[in-house]
Amino acid sequence: MKQEGNHGRVRERRAKSIHSPDPLVTAIASGALDERQRQALADLVQLVATEAAGDAIARDGTLMDRAIVDSGRWSTIRVAWQRLQGDLYPQGVPR
Numbered sequence: 001m002k003q004e005g006n007h008g009r010v011r012e013r014r015a016k017s018i019h020s021p022d023p024l025v026t027a028i029a030s031g032a033l034d035e036r037q038r039q040a041l042a043d044l045v046q047l048v049a050t051e052a053a054g055d056a057i058a059r060d061g062t063l064m065d066r067a068i069v070d071s072g073r074w075s076t077i078r079v080a081w082q083r084l085q086g087d088l089y090p091q092g093v094p095r
Contacts, residue, residue, distance in 0.1 A: 024088050040087035047080050 024041075027033050033041065051073045085093050 020094075023091065023094060034090070036087045037090070040084040044077075044080060044084055044088075047077055051077060 024037075027037065028041070
């Protein structure tokens, strides 16, 4: 008797997500974003571009100092992503 437990379900979800296009990606590709989605996506892309530009500048400090700063930067993006998901996915975030 084979027991997969959580790992089997996780693999199944990953396989499904690989084969099922994200609705946001589909809407971008088809040009079907509404105004609210376009603005939320623009805000998110601008934030990522700003943070990425900051990473291109050489900074002094130890590896730990840089890791702390970088984790703070990405947490800002994570918070923005969580805030904008409702606008980006009006039908609900796919799971």
